[in-house]
Amino acid sequence: MKDLQIIGSEEWCVFESLGIPAIKARIDSGAKTSSIQATNTKVVLKGGQEWVKFEVNPLQENRSISIACEALLVDRRMVKSSSGISEERLVIKTKLTLGEAAYDIELTLANRDTMEFRMLLGREALTNRYIVNPAENYLRQDFTETEINTKYAPFFKEKTGLKIALLASNPQLYSNKRIIEAAEARGHEIVFLNVELAYMKLDARSPEIRYRGGNILNEFDAIIPRIKPSVTFYGCALLRQFDNLGVYCQNSAEAISQSRDKLFASQLFSKNDIHIPITGFAKSPIDTKDLIKMVNGAPLIIKLLESTQGKGVVLAETNKAAESVINAFKSVQTNILVQEFIKEANGQDIRCFVVNGKVVASMQRQAQKGEFRANIHQGGLASIVKITQEERKLALKAAKVLNLAVAGVDIIRSNKGPLLLEVNSSPGLEGIENATGKDIANEMIVAIEKKLKFKI
Template sequence: MNDKIIVGSEEWVKLPKINVPAIKVRVDSGAKTSALHAVNIEPFIKEGEHWVRYDVYPVQANGKTVVHCESPIADKRIIKSSTGTKESRYVIKTLLHISDDVWEIELTLTNRDSMGYRMLLGREAMNGRILVDPESSFLLGTVEDSELSQLYKSKDIEKKGLKIGLLASNPDLYSNKRIIEAGERLGHEMIFLNIAQCYMKLDAKTPEIHFRGGKILNDLDAVIPRIRPSMTFYGCALTRQFEALNIFCLNSAAAITQSRDKLYSLQLLLNNGINIPTTGFANSPLDTSDLIKMVGGSPLIVKLLEGTQGKGVVLAETKKAAESVINAFKSLKANILVQEFIKEASGKDLRLFVIDGKVVAAIQREALPGEFRANIHLGGTASIIKPTIDEKKIAVKAAKAMGLKVAGVDIIRSSKGPLLLEVNSSPGLEGIETATEKDVASLMINAIEKSLKWSKK
């Protein structure tokens, strides 16, 4: 026992085999396996062997210091996290340098950006070598910020990234903050561009986009448009201008515009063979009775075409109520859709997050007890769910039909099979990241890197 190293609940260690000179670890004897924070995890073949390349950001809250690593794959396992979520992870073997001792350990690679430590040291790596004093910290010494800066000063570790603009309205929204943080963590320069503070110069020879104060934005590499519905016209005009300057836009202006047109988007979906709840559209109040009959009678849903995020949505439980609501909207010369009510959905729908033609995360959303839910998400609780193959196909097909690289696709389960409700060109990240613990913001940045063929190598 006297030969064992006594450590606290947190310590500094080295991983010399993968060029990590210092990383703070959480020592956790309750965890079986050890884990290392890694992103951009990509398997490949090297000299006939299976390897994995990955990026390690060893310093917490530092998005610029990155170590590019490659290791042979030792295994691939299903790991259950502390929250109960199961994840398939690559396992590597590397050297752990702690105090004056060095030995080989196994590390699983996973995104730990939301955790307090970039590395977790589990009991398998400690067996026979370490004793833990949980009341103490840094018994083997600490590493100051100035020392960290010197250790990670090598030009091989840091590389200049892309210049990416986030075109939106509120920098304090969770989604916008997460995208900025993810981009900076991946080594890119992120700039928040308030839509209302941007303006453009239309000129055949020298077209420009300016930001408040006269700053010219023509040198951006990419733009992420996240345009609130009330700013659709102007936001899409700016996006088109960026496109005219050959600046890559994660979602194009044309795709955003057609996804915001509820009627046209439904027609596009149908033309691509995607099922939706039976929907009616009419201009004259004289056709109200047949319109109600067309969608299967009451109860039914009445939606304003200009409505957003559940606003302008009414559940009409009887034919009389439906006639009153429809005729009231018509008297205001408002354009509406009339849609069948999917009773068997029981207040639940699915949100599938699609990035670059792939479903990267999915949740089920359920209304709170007593809360009305009219074939559309109005709040409530979110939980992780595994979508079916058909639901994934519908989501990918819908995003493609709209021309969107990033989309939130809402699906409802019915007795007729999955039905598509809506495709959102600026889907929120909070609910889906919280429920699934997936770093969706980084996946959006990765899609830009892929499109621009940008690599840290």
């Protein structure tokens, strides 16, 4: 007992062979084996033996410093976590330097991101060497904050801007090119990610998102989602995974899903006292006539629930025509909404572009002659418009109800006042930037900077 040294409840450890200059460990005599935080673990064959490559974030709450390590794999072992759950862990053997002492210990590789300490020193590493005094810390060696910064100076990356990913499908679209230009103009690094080329690993210890060829996506500060309707389900799954990894998503998966479900969105609007054109929804064709009557009869609008940018929207000018179209859609099991036609709008609507609770631009769209819906994607004309205070409040409230940081809010002027048509979670920039002269792409990037409290 006299030969044993006293150790505190927390100590600084050094692993020269792993390239780790200092890592704070919790001393836990209740745990048999020591463990270290490890991500992106990969077992490889080297000279006929199994080695494991992994990355360590040695400083708590600092994922920007990542040290690539490799060591001989000595075992695979079932270990029971503090929550009582058994899991298989990879085991390596490496030299630990603790103060003036240096000796080999076994380390299990574990995901300790949610733990207070990046390392745990167990009793196998303590036996016949130390007595633990839980009232003291750093008895073997201590490092000041200045010393730690000096040790890790080679690992600090000079950061002049954020690293942003644009999650979309077509890099050649005007909106996507403008967002990339705006981000680069403000000194950020921005990468285009094709939604369909990303894939994910669902795992409690080391969740991941990878991209074409196995590249691990783990360095982004923010994601700008521009997900087309046909990949909404998969795109939202990726956004949830990014969110789980602690990456800020400018529009969340939940917000996008809500906005894309026109029926659910309409129910949310009604619940929150947001006025929309009278809308009907039914499954059975038995009550089609009453459904038409309920929305004040023809002419009326018939919308596919999955429609976007004016596609899948039909004007039925007579009750008979409406009945035929509605029953035709129902016969092929297609969900539709039936909505009153606002005749006094004269084919005009207003698009308000909302960014972080502010209407940054608004335009009026005029449908072509013979068209009932204003849509610049189908040849409609766009012009700058001054919106009323009531219209501004409506646009902001609609975006807030859906929890969208970026939204294109479509409003129609009626005899009853402004009515909400729909909210787009991936609004196009071309028409509104050209009509208003506003740099909306820049507004989107500035909003991310404010959210992440980044200063140029």
